[in-house]
Amino acid sequence: MSDVLITVWPSPRRAILAACLxxxxxxxxxxxxxxxAADMPTKxxxxxxxxxxxxxxxxxxxxxxxxxxxxxxxxxxxxxLGADPAVVAASGGGGANADGFLGGxxxxxxxxxxxxxxxxxxxYDYFHSKPAFNNNTNTLSDGVTPFSISQSITTDFLAxxxxxxxxxxxxxxxxxxxxxxxxxxxxxxxxxxxAAPPGTGIAAASKSLAGWVAxxxxxxxxxxxxxxxxxxxxxxxxxxxxxxxxxxxGVGTNTLHGSSDLVIQALRAAVxxxx
Numbered sequence: 405m406s407d408v409l410i411t412v413w414p415s416p417r418r419a420i421l422a423a424c425l426x427x428x429x430x431x432x433x434x435x436x437x438x439x440x441a442a443d444m445p446t447k448x449x450x451x452x453x454x455x456x457x458x459x460x461x462x463x464x465x466x467x468x469x470x471x472x473x474x475x476x477x478x479x480x481x482x483x484x485l486g487a488d489p490a491v492v493a494a495s496g497g498g499g500a501n502a503d504g505f506l507g508g509x510x511x512x513x514x515x516x517x518x519x520x521x522x523x524x525x526x527x528y529d530y531f532h533s534k535p536a537f538n539n540n541t542n543t544l545s546d547g548v549t550p551f552s553i554s555q556s557i558t559t560d561f562l563a564x565x566x567x568x569x570x571x572x573x574x575x576x577x578x579x580x581x582x583x584x585x586x587x588x589x590x591x592x593x594x595x596x597x598x599a600a601p602p603g604t605g606i607a608a609a610s611k612s613l614a615g616w617v618a619x620x621x622x623x624x625x626x627x628x629x630x631x632x633x634x635x636x637x638x639x640x641x642x643x644x645x646x647x648x649x650x651x652x653x654g655v656g657t658n659t660l661h662g663s664s665d666l667v668i669q670a671l672r673a674a675v676x677x678x679x
Contacts, residue, residue, distance in 0.1 A: 454575045454625050456521045459513040459679050466672025468506040470533040473499050474555040475663045483603045483656030487545040495542045496553040500535035506670055523568040531562045551597035557664045558590045564617045575625040585617035585639035591646050593662030607648030607662040615641035631676045641666040
């Protein structure tokens with residue numbers, strides 16, 4: 405009986421040893437758990453997606469090109485006779501282009517709806533250009549009398565009011581735009597010949613024009629309140645017409661007509677401050 409009890413029940417020394425081992429294992433496990441947790445990598449917080457909603461103001465610089473088609477007509481009269489009015493009119497038409505510096509400012513507001521941005525922008529740019537046409541190598545119907553006819557149209561600014569529609573990818577915005585364009589032009593047609601007596605003529609007009617404009621661009625927000633962009637615009641304006649007369653020192657006179665249409669292309673870079 406005593407041998408059975410010795411086998412089933414451990415001795416006091418063995419019980420104490422087992423208790424010590426169990427306690428030591430628990431302490432090591434408890435102390436190791438924080439270290440393991442501390443060694444686990446932590447996930448960096450996600451940066452918020454940029455919001456394009458708000459109003460802005462900024463400036464732009466770039467270049468522009470203006471193009472035009474000139475037309476001329478001469479009525480029958482008492483200075484240019486016979487086929488001469490038609491000869492002069494046929495020589496007075498042609499195309500011309502001119503380049504110029506473009507710079508100014510813009511302001512507008514955007515509203516972001518998901519990944520879509522809608523907005524409205526107005527801008528005003530200095531833009532001086534003067535496409536000119538000059539034909540000074542022709543002669544009247546007699547094949548001897550020389551004449552010269554010239555035309556030009558001058559602009560000094562370009563302004564637009566345009567809605568914008570774009571798609572965003574965080575800080576990037578690609579957009580299309582279109583609206584109304586404004587400018588003011590000075591048109592001049594001149595004529596001179598070597599007849600006896602010589603004839604001279606001028607037809608001139610100055611007027612403000614409203615046309616349409618369309619374009620596209622890309623904009624990038626390099627800081628929370630600052631953006632940069634590149635933009636292309638194409639503007640088309642109605643024709644400008646002028647009425648004048650060719651006269652000589654005697655009683656000769658012919659009515660002189662001139663006209664010019666106008667298109668402007670602009671490529672510019674801009675920076676904006678967003679409120």
